[in-house]
Amino acid sequence: MxxxxxxxxxxxxxxxxxxxxxxxxxxxxxxxxxxxxxxxxxxxLVKKDFGLGDEEALSLLADVLSLLYRAPLLLPPVPYQPKEAGKTGYVFNNFDYFVVYAVARHLVKGCLDVGEACRAGFVFDVLRVLDGEVGGKELSHALELSRNILNFLRSAExxxxxxxxxxxxxxxxxxxxxxxxxxxxxxxxxxxxxxxxxxxxxxxxxxxxxxxxxxxxxxxxxxxxxxxxxxxxxxxxxxxxxxxxxxxxxxxxxxxxxxxxxxxxxxxxxxxxxxxxxxxxxxxxxxxxxxxxxxxxxxxxxxxxxxxxxxxxxxxxxxxxxxxxxxxxxxxxxxxxxxxxxxxxxAKDTHEPVSVHAYVYYVDFPGIQSFIRNFPKLRDMSAASFLVDFSVSTLPFILIDQMLCRKSGARLPVEALLAGYGGHAFIVAPSLLGPEDVKREVGCISGLEVRLDVSHAPFLVQTGDGFVIPRYKHVWERISRDRLKRYYVEEFEERVYSYGKHRPCDRCGRRPALPDPTEEGEYLCELCGRVHEVSKVRGLVARAMQGYFVGGQAVDVLEGMSLDDFLKRAMQYIAGMDGEEEEKKYLAVFTFDGNNAGAIFGSSLTFSEYLDKSYLADYAVKKAYRGALESLLKQNPRYVRYVKSVLAGTVYLGGDEGLLLLPSAAAIDFAAEFLSGASRTCGFTYKSGMVVVDPTHPVQFAVEAARVLEEKAKAGGNTVGVVVSSNLVDARSLESLLGELAGYIRVKNSLDSHVDFVRKAVGEGDAASRMLRALEKALRLEPRDQLEFVLYLMREYANSQDERVKDLLHRIVSEATPVGERGERVIPVYDYYFMLKTYRVGGRIG
Known part of the structure; x- marks a missing residue:
């Protein structure tokens, strides 16, 4: 000891x-x-079943063991298992596929071949291989055992x-x-x-x-x-x-x-x-x-x-x-x-390389946010998010592993996937594979109509003093120079379709739509059609079909409901509505991102430090997510209904960013616990945006608006900007709304101060309702003159007998801050109004 x-x-x-x-x-x-x-x-048992040699069995164990040392690759934010005993079903997310491939490749003879990256629809064909839909009984058995190992490691125990x-x-x-x-x-x-x-x-x-x-x-x-x-x-x-x-x-x-x-x-x-x-x-x-x-x-x-x-x-x-x-x-x-x-x-890197033994490749998905927002329905947007991560991390690893296996019979160790979050990944490969060959193969990944940006730099180099790993800053400078080539126009092909002859896609509006409609009667283009097919078993559907364990309690998202019924009313369900006749409740679209994350990662001294920061940030987010769900259950056992909504509505969660759809009744509480918890673990602070809308609102527009609000909320600490609207909200209309409310909305609301004040009021009986009514009365004046409005608030403060209302009015006046050269003030009345309104439209307060 x-x-x-x-x-x-x-x-x-x-x-x-x-x-x-x-x-x-x-x-x-x-x-x-x-x-x-x-x-x-x-x-x-696996060794006996497949007749593996000792070396292959040990190699498999080394791969799995290395994943334990990088748990964010292995573990979901909340433990889960397939609900039906004995069934492994479709795997859940990108990293699950990574683990399944890493294990299964040891159980089949030769190289586990997934085909050529450049062929049309490659991404989707690989998913069919890894799901066991093609490839024969041996592969199907190997994949099943791989999923069993994965389920063993992420079991509740x-x-x-x-x-x-x-x-x-x-x-x-x-x-x-x-x-x-x-x-x-x-x-x-x-x-x-x-x-x-x-x-x-x-x-x-x-x-x-x-x-x-x-x-x-x-x-x-x-x-x-x-x-x-x-x-x-x-x-x-x-x-x-x-x-x-x-x-x-x-x-x-x-x-x-x-x-x-x-x-x-x-x-x-x-x-x-x-x-x-x-x-x-x-x-x-x-x-x-x-x-x-x-x-x-x-x-x-x-x-x-x-x-x-x-x-x-x-x-x-x-x-x-x-x-x-x-x-x-x-x-x-x-x-x-x-x-x-x-x-x-x-810090300086003074090593002069004599030869390069291995390269690190940076794989980036350009225009990730616009790609995901291209899909207007929640189910498809969720599947698109999965496909982005799969395309930049798991799929490049598989391709490089195949190249290495075909060329020399060797395997790429699991450790070679250094990191893979937020639409980009770092992967190391030996110099035995030429950099241009690797970049051509990975950059050729086809199926999502986006060409991946692949850059490289020396990773393990031999110098006059022996082998060294260059400093992270030196590596990133080399990658940045290589990334400049992405602005070159290469092999550009334009396809033009006439308006009259080719039907547009019912989702994205592009031509041509495929001739056969979906089961919902929609005509989709090839990309939207493929993503829609993926969405039938992954993303939102996969999340809904699992059995979760939150704070030791079993949670079933679909309890008492069929999958078809859930999918028909997914947005309403996430909002907290269980039936057609129930009073309407609103939905909160919540986005967050780490403040100055690029600078934090970029200032790493070494690659080990970069990896620690990367995994710590991702682990902190996932740990805080789990903690925030457990906090809801501790507040009230009945809030398990909110927990189900959060689990179903988590579109993306990884690295230092995320996109979640939340029941508005619990959105403020969840966001505050979640971001504060992540900060305590890793030290990052986060900016976030929350747009609260009718559950029938087009989700991609609300996501755009939340991203705009997130950027405007940035203030150095954990902050959130909140807007509640019964009208259509997108990026442009949000800008217009904020312009109309200028002088009366701060947006940069601190979780530790402003949000915490509201949360405490909600926990005190009908205090929050009384405070909201006081603000509604004030806002009916349609304030135009700030001085008159402040005088009105001060009079209300003097006349009120309600201590909680007085506290609120005092905060609004005292927090009014000068902005701009002329000293105009921002009176944060709408910030408190929208935060309180979020609870009301979720049915939490009257």
Whole structure:
């Protein structure tokens, strides 16, 4: 145990040191032991079923294990399972397809072929392959077992184990020393395994060595002083866990599982003792995050630094004891923060590459928002969002893996997908595949009528001093220069269709529509038709068909309702309406985005830091989403109805942004809990827009308006702009409305102050109703003169006997702020009015 040790990770997004939760790490190791033991027992059955060799089984285990270290790729925001026992059904989202492919490719003979990227409709054909609709019985069986492994990891029982493990890995530094402690154990283990794979693609020992790379520092979770012995003990515990029941004991002492664990234990124990493949990869990955020379020079600039400089060179326990004797907790935090900020200010990449061993590819979906908004119906918009993510991350990984398999028989390790959110992805591939070949293949992905932008830069390079990974800033500069080529016009083809001869699409208006109508009687163009087909089993439909677990409670979105009935009234259902005769309730279209995310990611010192920021941002959003749903249930068990609506209405949630349709009755509460929770975890702040409309309102127009409102709400903290309208709202009409209300609407509403005030009032009986009535009375004056309006509010304040109304009027007057050169004021009366109105039109207050 590491009692008394001062260690923490410096989080650049929060600009603070977070000390390691030592008790939580002990629980995380326990979870890790149970997860790996369970996986090994499952894989033993799979190995026998498919006749896999030991190396293939170990390679499969390494892929799955690496996903545990990047849990946001593996876990949905809320645990779920198919509602019918024994049925795996269609997988849920993009990353589920990624996991299913990553597993299934080990279970089929040869390369899992999905065809040529340039052929028409390629995206949709690949989905048919991964759904088992084509490809034969062997592939269908492989895909079914892959989904079973996925369901095992995200089951209600194991979901929390994966979360505990990931949080421990994410908030434990790979190196505890100040100046080196800004990257996580999760990114170091992942990067070490990736480097090892890239340098030894064709080694017979690669599967075992990847496992060693993923295990080599796992002992740092609970014993950083003696992590080598601790890592070996963790492997022993996995062996004991396997042998606890009859299934494990039946494996026998000669089984491949026992042999693999014995080899793993030996290699983990010896990975610092002599030169080896794992030692080399560990050194390369570590060196990419430890700027030894720069840190050594900076330590000479402060008394604290000089006091501990010699501690950096002491090995093992002696080094830890040196830091513990000479640094207090406050000094440890201060030195960690100071060193990071100084490193960031002066970081340079001085390595001159001799050769390139691997490239990183940046895949971007241009015009993502306009593409998604092109589909006017919620069901299709949700499917389009799924297709964007699938096209920029999972599909490019599959294509590059196929290229590598066909060329050399090797596999692309799962770690090669570094990140993939928000319509773009980073994927690493060995230089064995020429960059132009990779860019041509991935850029050729066909089916969505959008040409992906694919750029590249060196990732693993050989210099005169050995192999290095360039600094993130250097890599991004190279990619940015390469991205300039996207402005070149290449192979442009224009198709013109006459108005009279070709029928327009009933959805997007483009010509020509296909000759046969849909089941709803609509005539759609080829793209809208394909997306509509996808929407029958994915996106909104997939979300509705799952069984969820929120705060330990089972939640069924379709409880007591058929899927057909749900789809006919999906918007009304999300608004909170359960029947045709029920009083109308409104729907809140909610969008959010991280403030200054580009600058935050762009300021990363190293690729490990970038990965930590990227996964932390995504994990924070998903954790906060889960927490906000649980908060609704804690407020009132009857709010499970709101929870169902939120689950069904989540169109996109990933990275630092999202689009959700919410019941207006719970929209303010959910948004406040959600964004505040995400900020607490990752340190980002968020701007957001909320447009509350009739559930029959065209969804794509409301999304446009919410995005405009989101941008106008940006103010440096967690903010939300809210507008309620019974009329048609799009980007243009919203601008017009805000112009009409100028001087009386702030838009930039703080979650911690303005929104929190309203939420508290809603929780106090009929206080919110009384406040809303007071504002309605004031707004009937149709204020034009600000001074007269303020005097009116002050008179109402003086005359009112209602303390909550007085509080509201006082806030509105006191929060009036000057804007512009002439000192005009904004009196935020409509902000409070719209926030309170959001509750009323949802049926929450009278």
């Amino acid at each position: 590491s009692r008394g040790i001062v260690r923490g990770i410096y989080l650049p997004t929060r600009r603070e040191v977070v000390f390691v939760n030592e008790a939580g790490n002990v629980e995380a190791v326990e979870a890790f032991v149970k997860l790996v033991a369970g996986l090994l027992k499952m894989l033993d 194991n979901y929390e184990k994966v979360v505990k493990l990931y949080e421990a890995l994410l908030f434990t530094p790979a190196d505890t020393r100040p100046g080196y402690n800004y990257t996580s154990l999760a990114s170091h283990l992942t990067l070490t395994s990736l480097v090892l794979a890239l340098k030894n693609l064709h080694s017979k020992d690669l599967p075992l060595m990847r496992l060693v790379a993923l295990f080599h520092d796992i002992g740092k979770l609970t014993n950083p002083v003696d992590h080598v012995n601790e890592g070996a003990r963790i492997v022993d515990r996995i062996m004991d866990e396997i042998m606890k029941d009859k299934t494990g004991a039946a494996l026998g002492a000669e089984s491949w599982v026992v042999e693999a664990l014995l080899q793993l234990r030996k290699q983990v124990y010896e990975h610092h003792r002599y030169e080896s493949l794992i030692h080399e990869a560990d050194v390369i990955a570590s060196a990419s995050d430890r700027m030894r020379k720069a840190v050594s020079e900076l330590l000479e600039e402060t008394d604290t630094g000089r006091k501990v400089k010699e501690c950096y060179e002491l090995p093992g326990r002696r080094g830890f004891e040196c830091f513990m004797e000479r640094l207090s907790e406050d000094e440890y935090k201060a030195l960690s923060s100071w060193l990071y900020e100084r490193l960031l200010a002066g």
